[in-house]
Amino acid sequence: MQTAQPSGSVGLPLRPPAHQVDPRATTWWRLRGLATTVVVAVPQLVVVLILGGPAWLVGTLVATVVAGLVYAAVVPGVLFRIHRWEITDEAVYTLSGWIVREWRIAPISRVQTVDTEHGPLQQFLGLASVTVTTASARGPVTIRGLAAADAAELARQLTETTQAAAGDAT
Amino acid sequence: MTLSAAATAEVGRHEAPWRRLDPRMLVVGPAGQLVRLLPLLLIVVVTGQGDTPRLLIAAGITALVVIGGVVRWRTTRYRITPERVELHSGLVRRQHRSVPRDRIRTVDLTSPLLHRVFRLSVVTVHAADSASAAERNGLGLDAVSAAEGERLRQELLERSPAAPVPDEPAAAEPELLAGMNWAWLRFAPLTFSSLAGVGAVLAAGFNLLSELRVDPRDVPGVDDAAERLADGPVWVAVGAVGVLLLVLAVVGSTALFIERWWGYRLTREPDGTLRVHRGLLTRRSLSVSEQRLRGVEVTEPLLLRAGRGARTTALSTGLGKESQGGALQPPTPRAEAHRIGAAALTPTFSKATFLPDSYMNVALLKSPPSLTPLTRHPRVALRRRMTRALGSTAVLVAVAWVLAETTGPGWIGPFSLALLPPAALLGWDRYRGLGHALTPHYLVSRLGGLNRRTVVLQRQGVIGWTVRQSPFQRQVGVVTLEAVTAAGDGGYRILDIGDADAVALADAVTPEVRAFAARER
Numbered sequence: 001m002q003t004a005q006p007s008g009s010v011g012l013p014l015r016p017p018a019h020q021v022d023p024r025a026t027t028w029w030r031l032r033g034l035a036t037t038v039v040v041a042v043p044q045l046v047v048v049l050i051l052g053g054p055a056w057l058v059g060t061l062v063a064t065v066v067a068g069l070v071y072a073a074v075v076p077g078v079l080f081r082i083h084r085w086e087i088t089d090e091a092v093y094t095l096s097g098w099i100v101r102e103w104r105i106a107p108i109s110r111v112q113t114v115d116t117e118h119g120p121l122q123q124f125l126g127l128a129s130v131t132v133t134t135a136s137a138r139g140p141v142t143i144r145g146l147a148a149a150d151a152a153e154l155a156r157q158l159t160e161t162t163q164a165a166a167g168d169a170t
Numbered sequence: 171m172t173l174s175a176a177a178t179a180e181v182g183r184h185e186a187p188w189r190r191l192d193p194r195m196l197v198v199g200p201a202g203q204l205v206r207l208l209p210l211l212l213i214v215v216v217t218g219q220g221d222t223p224r225l226l227i228a229a230g231i232t233a234l235v236v237i238g239g240v241v242r243w244r245t246t247r248y249r250i251t252p253e254r255v256e257l258h259s260g261l262v263r264r265q266h267r268s269v270p271r272d273r274i275r276t277v278d279l280t281s282p283l284l285h286r287v288f289r290l291s292v293v294t295v296h297a298a299d300s301a302s303a304a305e306r307n308g309l310g311l312d313a314v315s316a317a318e319g320e321r322l323r324q325e326l327l328e329r330s331p332a333a334p335v336p337d338e339p340a341a342a343e344p345e346l347l348a349g350m351n352w353a354w355l356r357f358a359p360l361t362f363s364s365l366a367g368v369g370a371v372l373a374a375g376f377n378l379l380s381e382l383r384v385d386p387r388d389v390p391g392v393d394d395a396a397e398r399l400a401d402g403p404v405w406v407a408v409g410a411v412g413v414l415l416l417v418l419a420v421v422g423s424t425a426l427f428i429e430r431w432w433g434y435r436l437t438r439e440p441d442g443t444l445r446v447h448r449g450l451l452t453r454r455s456l457s458v459s460e461q462r463l464r465g466v467e468v469t470e471p472l473l474l475r476a477g478r479g480a481r482t483t484a485l486s487t488g489l490g491k492e493s494q495g496g497a498l499q500p501p502t503p504r505a506e507a508h509r510i511g512a513a514a515l516t517p518t519f520s521k522a523t524f525l526p527d528s529y530m531n532v533a534l535l536k537s538p539p540s541l542t543p544l545t546r547h548p549r550v551a552l553r554r555r556m557t558r559a560l561g562s563t564a565v566l567v568a569v570a571w572v573l574a575e576t577t578g579p580g581w582i583g584p585f586s587l588a589l590l591p592p593a594a595l596l597g598w599d600r601y602r603g604l605g606h607a608l609t610p611h612y613l614v615s616r617l618g619g620l621n622r623r624t625v626v627l628q629r630q631g632v633i634g635w636t637v638r639q640s641p642f643q644r645q646v647g648v649v650t651l652e653a654v655t656a657a658g659d660g661g662y663r664i665l666d667i668g669d670a671d672a673v674a675l676a677d678a679v680t681p682e683v684r685a686f687a688a689r690e691r
Contacts, residue, residue: 013637013649013669015688091682101644103637106654107682110633134633135487135656141634 014103017086017093024125025083025145029076031121037068085143087158092132092141104141110134111162116155118148130154188247188258192315194288199312200239202284204232248311250325255295257309269309273297275462275487277323278308279455281316286453291319295326327443327459344437344445347513348499348506357501358427359420360473361481372418431500436510444484444514446498458496462486464631464657465612466498466511468540470622480507482540484514485627485658496658511626512538515612539612539626544605550646551666552601559597563589596620606664608678613653615664625662631655635676635683639669651676 044061047053079098086093092106115131122128128151129144146154204211211228246259256268278294285291290313297308314322400407432450439445443457465485474480480503484496499510567586574583600619607614613632616624634654643649643666651664651672667675676683 013639013673013688014686017686086686088685090685093686097638100638100640102639103686104634105636105676105680105683105686106634107680134654136633136654136660138636138652138659138661139634139654 014095017084017095019085021080021083021085021143021145022127022147022150023080024127024147026076026080028121028125028127028145029079030072031125033068033072033075035121037064037072040064041068083145087154089161092158094141094143096142096144106132106134106139106141108158108161110139111158114155114158114162116151122148128152130158132158186249186251188249191243191246191248191311192290192313192318193243194290194315195243195313196239198284198288198290199242200236202282203235203239205284207231207235250322255309255326257311267309269295269297271326274326275459277326277457279319279323279453279457281313281449281453283451285313289316290314291316293319293322323455323457324441327441327457344439346435346437347444348434348436348510350431350434350500351502354431354479354500354502355424355427357474357477357479358423360477360479361423361427361471361501427500434500436498436514444498448500456496458484458486462657463514463628464655465625465627466514466540467626467658468507468511468624470504470624472620472622474501475622478504480504482507482511482514483658485625485631485655487656508538508540511540515539515626515628539609539614540624542607542609542612542614544607544614544616545671547601547604547606547666548646548648548668550648551604552598554642554646554648554666555601555604556594556597559593559600560590563593604665606667606675608675613675613679615653615662617663617665625658627653627655627657627662629679631657632679635680636661637672637676653679 041061041064044053044057044064048057048061075098082095082097082101084095088108090108092104092108092111094104096102096104111132112135113133115133116128117131118128122145126148127145128148129142130146130151131140131142133140143151143154211231214224214228214231217224241261242259245261246257248255248257250256250271252271254268254270255274256266259265259267274295274297276296278296280292280294281290282292292313293311294308295310311322313319429450429452431448433447433453435445435447437445437447438460439457442460444460444463445458446454446456448454463484463486467483467485468480469483470480479501481501482498484498486496498514499507502510566589570586571583574580596619600617603616603618603622605616608629611629613627613629614624615627616622632653632655636652636654638650638652639648647669648666649669649672651667652661653664654661664672664675673683673687677687
């Protein structure tokens with residue numbers, strides 16, 4: 001877990017949460033961006049090379065690759081600066097998003113379950129996500145890109161805290 | 171607390187016995203299916219003109235259905251233990267479903283026509299939002315006797331372990347909150363769901379015609395009328411079809427309204443549940459535990475709003491998003507809709523405070539929370555609504571002009587300009603609707619133009635917040651605040667509220683937010 005000074009809070013309705021995610025998350029986002037680019041570009045490439053597709057398809061192919069590379073180069077850094085999280089005795093608080101920012105607050109007393117999950121890429125990088133669910137279908141708060149060990153510890157703490165709270169949290 | 175006493179008593183007894191569905195289902199189940207298969211059977215028999223193989227096929231289908239009904243009855247068992255409701259079913263594909271009783275939120279009794287003849291009810295139990303699909307879709311007992319259904323309804327809702335026993339002695343008689351007023355029938359043609367129903371009626375009619383191999387053109391008179399229309403000017407044909415559709419819509423929606431809302435009654439039962447009775451052919455009764463009621467929503471779709479009508483739904487945990495989910499009433503005059511909303515909320519409200527019931531009730535009914543004067547949103551919200559409405563329309567207009575210049579008929583360019591004034595009006599209207607308020611017990615918010623919705627949410631019903639801000643919103647200092655709740659849609663948005671107001675509002679409802687508010691801006 002890494003704690004850095006919150007940056008640039010001017011004009012925001014809420015202060016940024018205290019903690020940043022693991023720096024390896026940047027690599028995770030970058031790899032995901034590249035993987036998406038590959039998935040979108042390869043079919044186009046196949047059509048162009050094998051079937052000799054129309055000229056405009058070459059254009060879209062180049063555009064896809066350029067957009068993917070630019071995304072992978074620029075966006076993960078931005079995401080890393082934006083994504084933050086914080087857990088106090090009273091609430092879980094996250095900030096995520098890239099173009100549209102999203103702040104989520106879930107009071108601890110309303111938390112129902114705490115899950116950790118590791119996708120294949122996350123496992124490879126030693127990362128994990130923690131999802132905190134409330135009784136609402138729209139309520140889950142997910143902290144992505146935590147170091148796996150930190151995530152496990154966090155989930156354990158959260159589970160303990162929420163078990164102490166009474167009621168069925170609806 | 172009587173719970174522990176009850177629990178001890180239950181432990182003392184042996185396991186709750188498994189029960190079968192009502193034996194009358196041996197008749198009603200297959201009969202219902204046969205009615206549904208009737209067109210098919212008729213076609214098989216009629217087209218064969220009585221040759222033996224086709225009669226045998228029809229007889230075979232009938233036999234299979236009857237056997238299926240018997241097997242279904244033999245293999246379906248249910249029981250209610252102190253902790254769970256369990257349902258076993260299926261011979262080949264065995265299913266075991268169970269719902270914890272403390273998660274039960276609503277109990278629905280439905281009696282389709284055939285069930286009514288045999289005095290049977292389908293009991294559907296809805297549980298709180300949960301991961302398992304079985305619990306989300308509800309657990310259905312199809313069917314038990316009407317008396318057993320009523321008994322189950324009371325047992326499941328009243329003795330739901332999470333619901334504390336009411337302190338005051340319960341009144342013996344259910345309290346009538348609202349009844350049917352047939353003047354409300356005038357709102358029937360103004361509801362979109364009714365229009366959709368007309369579409370369904372048309373489709374069904376057309377299907378039936380094609381199944382029976384009847385060409386509408388063979389019906390005497392139709393062909394003649396079609397020819398005359400085709401010979402006349404275009405506007406006559408368009409007008410005739412329009413009038414025909416309109417008449418169909420009015421007749422169909424009125425018929426649907428009557429079927430749905432015949433015998434409508436909204437009552438508060440002595441056991442603390444809100445109960446909606448309705449239905450002409452299919453009798454329905456929805457029971458919402460008041461412990462689970464988190465608020466109400468007053469919706470005014472554009473047409474209904476034009477007719478000064480509205481509709482109120484209950485926001486309860488466990489009520490799904492299916493149509494008619496928590497409908498507390500048919501479309502009614504606006505004032506009546508707000509009154510019902512207030513009446514539905516009153517008891518939960520008075521229990522939460524120590525003020526005398528009568529005082530609270532009077533105050534609440536005089537000024538329903540859904541009619542609380544709302545705080546308007548900043549002017550930039552108007553600009554954003556107008557940009558949205560006019561921007562998207564401008565794109566359409568541009569496309570129309572391009573089409574007019576290149577391929578399409580020349581008139582669509584100028585014609586498309588006619589879209590702009592309604593778009594502007596809609597934008598203005600959407601802004602006028604925006605607003606929020608915080609009363610001592612409720613968070614009230616309103617939004618929407620085509621479908622205006624006023625949501626009244628209990629403060630205690632808010633279980634989290636989501637704040638969203640797009641770059642455009644960031645420039646002008648507004649956000650979209652969403653109150654997260656376990657009931658209804660799961661979250662209700664307050665659109666384009668000033669950012670400081672949003673944080674202050676969230677803070678006032680759930681003090682946990684305070685720690686995260688920006689200290690200086």
